[in-house]
Amino acid sequence: EPEVTQTPSHQVTQMGQEVILRCVPISNHLYFYWYRQILGQKVEFLVSFYNNEISEKSEIFDDQFSVERPDGSNFTLKIRSTKLEDSAMYFCASTKSTSNYGYTFGSGTRLTVV
Amino acid sequence: AQKVTQAQTEISVVEKEDVTLDCVYETRDTTYYLFWYKQPPSGELVFLIRRNSFDEQNEISGRYSWNFQKSTSSFNFTITASQVVDSAVYFCALSEAYTTSGTYKYIFGTGTRLKVLA
Numbered sequence: 001e002p003e004v005t006q007t008p009s010h011q012v013t014q015m016g017q018e019v020i021l022r023c024v025p026i027s028n029h030l031y032f033y034w035y036r037q038i039l040g041q042k043v044e045f046l047v048s049f050y051n052n053e054i055s056e057k058s059e060i061f062d063d064q065f066s067v068e069r070p071d072g073s074n075f076t077l078k079i080r081s082t083k084l085e086d087s088a089m090y091f092c093a094s095t096k097s098t099s100n101y102g103y104t105f106g107s108g109t110r111l112t113v114v
Numbered sequence: 115a116q117k118v119t120q121a122q123t124e125i126s127v128v129e130k131e132d133v134t135l136d137c138v139y140e141t142r143d144t145t146y147y148l149f150w151y152k153q154p155p156s157g158e159l160v161f162l163i164r165r166n167s168f169d170e171q172n173e174i175s176g177r178y179s180w181n182f183q184k185s186t187s188s189f190n191f192t193i194t195a196s197q198v199v200d201s202a203v204y205f206c207a208l209s210e211a212y213t214t215s216g217t218y219k220y221i222f223g224t225g226t227r228l229k230v231l232a
Binding site: 030031033035041042043044045048049050055056058089091095097100101102103104105106107108110 | 147149151156157158159160161164205207209210211215216217218219220221222223224225
């Protein structure tokens with residue numbers, strides 16, 4: 001079964017450093033998402049992306065966050081200057097069509113900011 | 115505003131017991147989708163089911179069943195004859211049915227941690 005692949009599975013970074021979280025969506029999917037889950041809490045929407053543009057973003061997704069699809073396969077989330085409160089599990093998801101059949105999530109990247 | 119409430123923070127059952135996880139939602143939309151996801155200890159999010167607001171039929175898949183009651187805004191999930199492998203956090207989520215952009219934002223509940231004891 002096709003998978004959404006996220007790398008790395010765990011990243012530790014120092015406060016103030018830039019991090020890039022990488023995702024390879026399923027190849028024929030067109031709609032992409034990032035979600036965040038602070039440890040032990042609920043999963044929260046960050047941003048959706050289609051046709052090389054952000055479709056919607058949440059209040060969490062402030063100026064320190066950016067997303068990019070640099071080539072035909074990768075979808076990245078960049079955090080410019082990490083803060084302690086950015087420590088969380090970050091999930092990438094993708095969908096194929098405009099019909100809402102449910103996301104395929106990646107296995108997540110656990111980001112730890114020290 | 116849309117909201118999903120999973121009032122049960124943690125449930126413990128003994129293997130082979132039945133268990134029901136509650137989900138109550140709020141939305142002003144007349145059409146919407148509801149989902150359940152499983153998050154095992156390994157951390158990934160596994161899709162279990164999608165239900166659209168038009169369809170109030172209950173669904174059964176093996177030991178899993180779902181009861182959608184539009185009148186009470188609830189979408190409860192029952193596991194019959196629970197097994198240790200069912201131990202996980204279960205999330206209920208709500209989404210709009212149609213968007214102009216084609217992308218859909220999910221509103222998740224806070225999750226219910228299910229512990230199945232051998």
